[in-house]
Amino acid sequence: MKTCQLCGKAIEFGSRAKKYCSEECRKRVKYEKDRAWCKANPEKVTAYARKWYADNRELMQRQGRDIYRQKVMAKNKEEK
């Protein structure tokens, strides 16, 4: 019988899962790993975020405008 490496719950026989019992446990492990990595490499995280923002500046600005427009439209709807 396989058991979840995170919570220790038994994994159903025949389940395709190998290490973790559920999607939540898998996500949890990934999240913890990512967080540990970010903590260990803060300068890489900052550099990555900065690069991503530089690459996507236009997208972010456009998105910001769209969100603003949606907000205005939603407000107009409410008032009508």
Ligand SMILES: [Zn+2]
């Ligand atoms: Zn589990």
